[in-house]
Amino acid sequence: MSKFLLRRLILMLPVLFGIVLITFVIARSIPGEPCTAMYGEKATPAVCEALTIRLGLDKTIPEQFVVYITNALRGDLGESVQRGRPVTDILAERLPTTIELAGIALLFAIMFGVPLGIVAAYYRNSPIDVMTMIVANMGVSMPVFWLALMLKVLFSVTLKDTFLYLPPSGSLPAGYQTNIIPFYVSWGLATKETASPFLIFISRFNILNGFLTLNFDLVFQAGRYLILPAIAVGTIPLAIIARMTRSSLVDALNQDYIRTARAKGLKERVIVTRHGLRNAMLPVITIIGLNFGYLVSGAVLTETIFGLTGVGRTLFEAITARDYQVIQAVTLVVAFSFVFINLIVDLLYGFLDPRIRLS
């Protein structure tokens, strides 16, 4: 197993380098001058020249790449042209919102998707199966931004005066942010002034922070604001997971070993979970890993709609403003996390299927 892990880790290095390279090339290839995008009418030649030198854009492209990589290894991802702040700071501020959104969306997708798929596969061709698959098919067929807009219309406009009302945008009620006590303060680890960047980063996960400080009102409030975006972002993965679970489990349940298991007189529950599901999980886990992209695209498209200040929104704004450094950094972080998620998926393969582990 450790040899398998080592091989995968070594194979990852060229991928990570490839990502850095592609990110760099893409960010440099986006047409339009950052100067005009940033200063608009005030972009005089003198201003632009100063900016070009400050950003190092006057050097040759290979030189820029070397500088970029050296800095990135030191944790310096450059400075946002648009905001005049280090990109790392912006990311540290905004990543938690997106991670929380994606996490809840994925949780929602798996919690509903896998059981739906199991039920549909077990009662194949029954009305339950047909209904489930129609719902799953509807879910996968909706554009995420349309779903987001419709959820907003339904829960924030139509149901405005009922208990089902959900806030249309933002991440916490107005003024609530000031009442939040970070977990490191209530645990006595540090004060707000002395806290390390890592502690501050962790404390920005509102729901996690709520649990850590036993502040369940915070969990509730933050959750209320995240429900609609999470449903919007999670619906497509949910439907895909349900479809994949169904089709994969149907395959597994048709195998001879299932008939043998039945002949042995095993309980149906054991047959489905231990013999069927375990063999059917491989494609499902692949599809969950591949769905990371849907989560991120979903975040890019929905964060602006729901007024969440996450990475998706940052990226969208950066593309509009030609903010190279931010585009690079966000892409880099997203792509790197995808590689590591894939690594976990690969390791899970080995865990679920001994044949792969041995080869």
Place this chain on the structure above:
Amino acid sequence: MQEAVPEANKPISLSQEVYIARPRWVMTLKTLVSNRSAMLGLFIIFFLLMVALFADFIAPYPYDKSMRDTPGYVASGGRLPERPPCIHALGCEDISEHYMGLDRNSRDQFSRIVYGTRISLTVGLVSVSIAILFGTLIGLFSGYAGGWFDDITMRFMDVLLAFPSLLLAIAIVTLREGANLENAMLAIGIVSVPVYARLVRSSVLSLKELEYITAERALGAGHLRIVFWHILPNALTPLIVQGTLGIGTAVIETAGLSFLGVGASEPIPEWGKMLSDARDLFQNAPHLVLFPGIAITITVLGFNLLGDGLRDVFDPRLRGK
């Protein structure tokens, strides 16, 4: 009096006793027809094809015609540019009927949705064809060859897959210097190549170890014959499911690109573009958000249902169960 022939000695009637093999496609077609979701999907796709083909006859107005220019339209009370659906049978008093209302440029939304069918079907088919063609080839050879070739190809696919497809598509569109529909199609096609490559490869990996491939090799079959004749057909099922799903995804992603302003440009009636134009009007003119979304959903649903059905039909292990 005729002598009774004992039962055992009666001549066998061939037509009754011998199983007559029917061509494979007849069997496939029969299974397909008996599959309800496939039929529903096929019906939806057929319906959309008809709409796309006969858009000129179905749409009451050109997709780029502003109703404010229509003589007598202003007199009939064309107050707001974006107007709710107006149907004469339901008491609408306007000169002209607008089943889905007017958009913010006073164009007939029903006509735009009808013409949009052409756009979305084209986008879906073209981009998925690009993706399947390259993805399958890469996956087949990479999985079959194994070794360093497999490693390098798959690492490259991993690099591509590591980017959110939307972002990569935006990048490709910008690299091609211009936000238009052709670039969007190409971008979405390229972006989904790794998905097919991985899918085909994972099938190949498990298939090439099976006994019938070893047997085939022992019989002296060449690599190309094994890959295309014995592995590819058995790797098709997940490809079909993913491919049909992919047409839907392509339609949605094009809509997403247009929504972000890097897809279709004015006055092309692309559904995502229509949603993008209407996003800030959702409180006052929800009909402008509602209908393009429904159109996208129905289109994608059609392909998904067909894909599910085809999967059941093409997988012999499921047949007749």
